[in-house]
Amino acid sequence: MPAPLPIAFLAGTAGPWRIDRIEAPRGPTLPSAERLAVQEGDRAATLAAWCLRGVTSNLRYTTGPEQRSLAAVQPGLGRPEATRAALIPIRKTASWWELPQDTRRTVLGETSRHVAIGLEYLPAIARQLIHCRDLHEPFDFLTWFEFAPADAPRFDALLVRLRATEEWTHDEREVEIRRSRDA
Amino acid sequence: MPAPLPIAFLAGTAGPWRIDRIEAPRGPTLPSAERLAVQEGDRAATLAAWCLRGVTSNLRYTTGPEQRSLAAVQPGLGRPEATRAALIPIRKTASWWELPQDTRRTVLGETSRHVAIGLEYLPAIARQLIHCRDLHEPFDFLTWFEFAPADAPRFDALLVRLRATEEWTHDEREVEIRRSRDA
Numbered sequence: 001m002p003a004p005l006p007i008a009f010l011a012g013t014a015g016p017w018r019i020d021r022i023e024a025p026r027g028p029t030l031p032s033a034e035r036l037a038v039q040e041g042d043r044a045a046t047l048a049a050w051c052l053r054g055v056t057s058n059l060r061y062t063t064g065p066e067q068r069s070l071a072a073v074q075p076g077l078g079r080p081e082a083t084r085a086a087l088i089p090i091r092k093t094a095s096w097w098e099l100p101q102d103t104r105r106t107v108l109g110e111t112s113r114h115v116a117i118g119l120e121y122l123p124a125i126a127r128q129l130i131h132c133r134d135l136h137e138p139f140d141f142l143t144w145f146e147f148a149p150a151d152a153p154r155f156d157a158l159l160v161r162l163r164a165t166e167e168w169t170h171d172e173r174e175v176e177i178r179r180s181r182d183a
Numbered sequence: 184m185p186a187p188l189p190i191a192f193l194a195g196t197a198g199p200w201r202i203d204r205i206e207a208p209r210g211p212t213l214p215s216a217e218r219l220a221v222q223e224g225d226r227a228a229t230l231a232a233w234c235l236r237g238v239t240s241n242l243r244y245t246t247g248p249e250q251r252s253l254a255a256v257q258p259g260l261g262r263p264e265a266t267r268a269a270l271i272p273i274r275k276t277a278s279w280w281e282l283p284q285d286t287r288r289t290v291l292g293e294t295s296r297h298v299a300i301g302l303e304y305l306p307a308i309a310r311q312l313i314h315c316r317d318l319h320e321p322f323d324f325l326t327w328f329e330f331a332p333a334d335a336p337r338f339d340a341l342l343v344r345l346r347a348t349e350e351w352t353h354d355e356r357e358v359e360i361r362r363s364r365d366a
């Protein structure tokens with residue numbers, strides 16, 4: 001299915017992923033739930049504790065050289081050994097979105113080195129960025145990460161580094177949903 | 184209402200705008216209709232010949248200096264004398280969206296001078312850009328223009344210039360819906 005591909009994360013009692021914990025580094029958290037299901041495409045929503053929707057879409061900051069560096073090392077989702085995962089919905093401040101494109105790019109790329117930091121953790125961590133700002137959803141992005149249990153400490157370290165950047169000061173709400181599944 | 188503000192264009196038998204003509208410079212056209220209504224916010228859709236939806240959202244190419252130049256001269260929508268208008272839905276090619284951000288910016292800004300050309304026609308022409316690529320709509324953007332009858336030839340000239348740029352070669356579908364209302 002070509003992009004934009006709709007994706008919904010459904011928290012409830014069904015789904016392949018067990019929800020291990022939900023924390024909110026910024027703003028209100030989300031209700032707890034046992035399991036997480038991921039649905040692709042335009043399907044009817046099932047009964048859920050909560051449901052976050054978004055679409056895969058074009059990248060909005062990544063340059064050609066960055067895109068090529070990422071493509072050379074980034075793994076796909078669904079690796080058998082990647083039994084740990086995190087879903088991190090993020091909402092930026094209203095003032096962030098009023099900044100012009102070149103200023104947002106400078107904060108993200110040059111000041112906060114978002115792409116460069118992320119690259120250091122590839123290919124251990126598989127990632128997908130899902131956009132939802134234009135969908136009238138409570139978050140702007142749904143970020144989704146998958147990794148092997150042995151790489152969980154590296155993922156924690158990545159989050160600490162990203163949360164120490166200037167870019168992170170423009171986040172208004174962030175919820176961390178940690179998940180696992182059996183190998 | 185803060186951005187993203189949902190906006191729907193409903194073509195049918197009701198609405199303040201008379202549809203003067205519908206043409207498709209590229210790709211399939213849209214069904215004809217008599218009147219056009221514009222709805223803001225999350226309202227139930229009324230019965231319509233067709234309905235195009237989108238949201239006002241953050242700008243994705245405009246630099247700080249460009250944003251300030253535009254803000255200094257661009258008029259608001261709804262001026263009493265602006266009784267002529269055009270709704271031009273545009274869909275870009277799939278390969279356009281696969282280009283990295285810096286390449287798309289170069290084509291739009293530096294090669295095609297999209298913002299610079301547009302600036303020459305301000306403040307005569309009021310504009311609004313509505314995004315719909317992430318909404319699973321048939322178009323990527325809904326571009327909306329309002330001007331006085333005396334400025335209609337200038338608007339036509341603007342379209343001719345924009346359609347002569349490299350950026351336009353990345354359009355896959357474009358429909359031009361010309362509208363008017365009584366003063």
